[in-house]
Amino acid sequence: MIQLTGVSKSYGLGKVVQAVSGMNLQIGPAERVAVMGPSGSGKSTLLNLICGLDGPTAGSVKVDGMELSALSDDARTRLRREKIGMIFQTFNLLPTLTALENVAFPLRLQGLAKKDAEPRAASMLVRVGLKDRSSHRPDELSGGERQRVAIARALIFRPLLLLGDEPTGNLDSVSGEEILRLLDGLQHEYASTLLMVTHNSQAAGYCNRIITLHDGRIVKDERFDRAPATGR
Amino acid sequence: MMIPALWQISSRQWRAHRLRVLMTTLGIALGVAVFFAVRTANTALLDSLSLTVERLAGKSTLEVTSGETGFPEEVIDTVRATPGVELAEPVIEVIVHSAFADEGNLLILGVDTTGDQQLRQYEFDRSQTEIADPLTYLAQPNSLLLSRAFAERHGLRIGDRLPIFTAHGRKDFIVQGLFQPVGVGAVFGGNVAVMDVYSAQVVFDRGRSFDRIDLMNSRSVPVDELQRRLCARLPAGLETVRPQMRGQALENAVTAMRLGMLITSFIALLVGVYIIFNSFTIAVNQRWKEIGILRSLGVERRNVYAMFLGEALLMGVIGSISGIAGGFYLAAAASKVMGSIAASVYGVISTAVAPRLHPVTVLTSFALGVAASLIGAWFPARAASCLDPILALHNIESRQPESSLGWKRIAPGSALVLVASLLVHFSPSRVGMTLQLSYAAVILLGLTLLLPMLVQGSARLIHPVMDWAGGAEGGLAVDAMVRSPRRSSATVGALMVGLMFVFSTGAYIQSYKHMIGRWTHRMLNSDLVVATSTLLRSTSYHFSEDMGNRISALPEVKSVENVRFTFIPFQGDSAAVIAIEMDGFLARASDAIEGGSSRHVRELLPRGEGVLVSNNFSARWRCRVGGRVRLNAPTGVLDLPILGIVEDYRSDKGSIFMDRALYKKFWKDDAVDFVDVNLKPGEDATLVKRKIERLTSGSEHALVYTNAELRIWIGSLVDQFFLLNYMQLVVAVVVAVVGIVNTLIVSVMERSREFAIVRAVGGYCSQIRKMVLLEAVAISIVGVMVGALAAVFNIQFMSRTVSTVVAGYEVPFYFPWLLVLAALPAVAAVSLLAAWLPALRAMRMSVIEAIGYE
Ligand SMILES: Nc1ncnc2c1ncn2[C@@H]1O[C@H](COP(=O)(O)OP(=O)(O)OP(=O)(O)O)[C@@H](O)[C@H]1O
């Protein structure tokens, strides 16, 4: 699903920061991977490289068998649109759209008409437990509710790959737990590959593989055999 | 090509920022309205010129003329004897002042009463008269036919008297009949009268000459063929042309005016571009995060681009349509103004034509409005599509840092300015006006690229002053400009364009006046001047030499010079002729003559063996001292050497100075337009002026000016000439004000959130207000500075290029310091006002509401 070979990413010209250096990583279909590590260890950079928002300084990134650097910017964008769902720590909902419209938006980008996209979005909102909030705009929702909208938006088109950058980082532990359970259930149902950056071991507990980064390198790569949606 | 889903985003944004969208659309609408109005008025003026020519020409297919000087009446026999001429009718055309104070000029058409009805359309008013055909009764001198409109305005009835100034002073004419406002009667707003051509010769002192012969070809001979035949038969000084050519000549006369108006309207459109640019820069800044999210969700760069351009397109379409609607109403006013300028400044008669909706004008205006909108949104939209989504996605507060003001902008910007200035300086005028105008456009483009740098530089310059005058907030306000110069670039840009136009027009007028002052001092230095008209000269009313003789008989007078000032055809165009008694002229103004040996001038000029030409004539026709000019006079061809160059600004066509005796001999014309009077030493000019006025009162319509009065008079003529430029100034000021008010209101309004954050962390409203206002002041100072810089380039352009096109000569470079200084407080006041209202509004908003989501 994801294949990184000798990937490095450095920032700056004079004082170079090696955010990711010489990384090799292979992630198979339907794997659930947690990426952990101290602040500044290169976790977000790794996600950016995988979703094609950023390009590596060296090495190759393959997603779903496609070499990203060989694709045009448009093709990489299309890849995101069709195959990658993203969830951010800061939600990143479109502020002018309602919850329903936000969730429907990826479908509409894929060319679905409003009248086809919105019923599907509505049922997705039901699944994340936001049935009566569908006409609210993001600024009228709580943090946890916003994150559920974000999850609904990321999963609405059944992406092959689900990327999360600290999806529960902004939430208290109870709602964090709820979100994780939701994510876990949906991921299992859609058989998406999950790659999730997290600081907390509770979140990592939902995954069957934990990668630990330090200074842009993989220092630990552990696999667990865990049934989905059960927790530890 | 834009994804439908993005329209949803756009429409939500528009709803959330209604006021900004409205202001931006209005900015485009204003530019389009001005452009549309000017174009429509231009077309209406041209329509009216050709309509006038058409009505006056009637059915004639060819005309024989000889400049303004007229030609001997025997010519008509030659014309009538030419095979292929069906009908040939003589015409004298005069424009006179009636004695009615509130009435403008009256066009008098002298025609042959027997034949003319076959050529021209007259509809007589039969309600008041039993006479079957009033034309036949015109043979009595002093009678004329009047348009009903004119007669009704003054309560004149058939048999009443109409007082008019003629060569022999005020004279009463008897109204023999009235005609309806159709055909000839509808020309010139109805200010038309018809009289017998032979009476006109006497009354207007034309001797035995005609101004024109209108003729019709017989069916068997085509017009071209007849034209060739007539050219071959008639003397060289006579021209045979189609009546439409006269329309063309009239069009040429008003070209400068039409061009000037068009440039003004482009300025309005340009300010519209800055308004759009401002609005979209702000929008991109605000929607920065949204753009990042869209990119992460799989929206391609080009679709982000398309989204913003799509919005600009929609605003452009709405703005253009409303602009065209508004411009149609403006056109009526513009066309009235242009018609009256055409009449008063260029002496061109027109017939009022209501502005019409021309499809071409509608389409061009629409296209330009949409284009302006797209151009304004181009850079912001591109910036939006190139934003780094990662920064937007992983941070809450950080904003896209302004890309540095690197060489990518400065190098092409400076190169454009430099290259275009060199072109202005070195390229010959024959490359044509369109190309030359593009130089000015390129300079503006270059300056626009340099704007952020200019803003930053000027802000640094005024930093100490603002710090000192405005305290901490003053320093902060300027700091903001230094740090993010692009935020205020559009406001400064709008100011730059408007002020550049104001400054350079002001400078042009100033330096022109200065030049005229020097000319008056060197050339028009006789003690008194007697003139026929307040408009420098009259084409219809002249003095006789007898008047000069009577003045010269006064004991206080040392000498007089009779001057004829008229126009002759020259190399397919025309040239002014100033025929003057050279002995007197050389005695007082010989040091004004440049080039050539003064001995040569003294010997040959009074003998009629050479001419002087004006500086603009020499520039226009590329001739120097030692060259020759060939003049076609009605009695033969003159080929004379150029003995010297003199400064003269009486005509933009250029003037030829020759001895009066020579002119009289070849043009058979002894009319006098000015009498220059030189007094004996110690005589009081004012007293002599009274004497001359007494001498001429009753018999002549003579205006006597002392030298001091002459300067004031010429000054007022120049002002009248610049009436159009003053109008352009007003439009430019309005446009600049709209530009700055629009951009400032939008900018301040859209910073509500920023202010709210400052308040949330403990800033006082009064502090924020002070900062906003001080920033507005700083922006106006910077705007005036940048505008002055742009003006330097434009003055260069106007004094070199525009003036050679409009007036035929270069005008010295002059920088309008006073105007620039005066603009400072005015601009600052306007921007304070523009910033004050939205700042108040922003302060009233609750902090939470303003901070809102994220
Ligand atoms: N745009 C950038 N320019 C320069 N350096 C950057 C940039 N983005 C990230 N870095 C640097 O790269 C390194 C890795 O950053 P990254 O955001 O991947 O860390 P992270 O593991 O996600 O940390 P956190 O847990 O705090 O989010 C850091 O040292 C950071 O300073």
Ligand SMILES: [Mg+2]
């Ligand atoms: Mg991170």
